[in-house]
Amino acid sequence: MKETRVYKQTGTCSIQADIYYQGPRTPVIIYIHSGALIFGTREWLPVEQIEYFTSCGFSLVNIDYRLAPETKFEWIIEDIRDAIHWVRTDATQWYDFDIKRIAVIGGSAGGYLSLLTGTMDYKPNVIVSFYGYGDILGDWYAQPSEFYCAKPLVDRANAINRIGNVEITSGTWDRFDYYVYCRQQGKWVQEVTKMDPILDEEKLKQYNPIDNITEEYPPTLFLHGNQDTDVPYKQSTIMYEKLKSMGIQTELITIEGADHVFDHHFTEPQVQLAFKQLVNFLKVHLYT
Template identity: 65%
Template sequence: MKETKVYKELNNCSISADIYDQGSGTPVIIYIHAGALIFGSRTWLPAEQIDFYTNAGFSVISIDYRLAPETKLDVIIEDIRDAIDWVRTKAKQWYDFDTNNMALVGSSVGGFLSMLMGTMDIKPQAIVSLYGYGDILGEWLAQPSEYYCKKPILNRNNASEYVGNTDTSEGAWERFNFYLYCRQHGVWVNEVTGLDRVNDREELMIYNPIDRLTSEYPPTLLLHGDQDTDVPYEQSLIMYEKLKEHGVTTKLITIEGADHVFDQNFEDPSVQNAFAKIIDFLRIHLSK
């Protein structure tokens, strides 16, 4: 059964979380949705995946956060931090989760945000990244995307019609057009951070997980399709190799022939097998 609660109240924006409580003392999964920081919402966590996690004994909390370009990455990170803190304090009082056994699970940019949290003082006990990325300063985001440039080219004026000028924490699919513009022109980093990729590189490195890894990083499971047209498979491969260099417990599951959002094909045997491995990983690292 789902309960929705506001975890952060602002003057012009309320930010919510959906809670799927499995009882006192249960380990917690905080899910961070996809959408390139620009679109999407907490409701994007598919019902099949919610059932899969909860049937395995995990309480699940799917969170919203403010979206770009109206809100920039530094503030979005504050929302994620506040959500984690809320789970560990207020939500724990209501539901009595075992917040000492908490994982962050994220898809695409949610994987990026999950991995970024692993570099901070509020890090979880485990991280699962589905087709996420650990390097926002790589050329893959700085150059126009060959895949997205096959679609009608948008300029900034066209794209700006699909976003607003006030904070929002739930983004309709039409906001994808702003992401399309960003990828067609290689300006995603500039648009979502408000910083210049070249001139502000040192400041941007704070938000680049691959540059901030240490041996204290949480155990991390990476899943990625090797035919991903949005986030290159190499993003998970590079993160996997770097984590190993630092002695971090990590595993990479490659979904052969799979594109982005492969987990939407939940009944596919390879996806079912991958999710069984997610549960195994979480049970190992979220145990007392």
């Protein structure tokens, strides 16, 4: 059964999470949705994945967060930090989670935010990144995307028309045009963070997972299709190699021939195997 609660209240937003509680002392997964920090909603998490995780004995907390560009980039990061804090503190008045066994899982931008939690004061015990990225300062985001430039051009006027001036926690698909504009122009960093990749490089590095790995970084699993047209496969391999070089427990599952959002093809044998490996990774590192 699902219960929906507000995990954070701001001046303009009630930020919600769906909780699938599986009983006392169960380990908990915090799930962070995709959408380039611009669009998306917690409702995107497929039912098949919810049922799979819960049937494996995990309680699940599926969160929303405020979206860019209406919300400051730093405040989006705060929402993720506050969600982890809520699970560890306030949520325990309703749910007897095992708060010493917390995993954070996310896809794409949610994968980026998941990787960023490994650099926070309150780190999860395990991180899983589906086709996420650990380097927002790389050329893949700072230069026009060949894949998106092959699509019909979105001019700035039409892009801006897709967004508003009021903070939101759920972004519809029409906002995708704004993302396409960002990728065609190579301006995601400027548009989403309101910072310049060169002039504000040192500040941006605070939010760049690959620049903030320490020996305390949690065990991390990467899952990525090697034919990803949105987030380069290399974004997982470079994080994986960096963690491995620092002695962090990490694994990389390559989905051969797969594009972005491969996990939504849940019944495919390669994806089924990957989820079995994922759950095994969680159990190994949450219970040792």
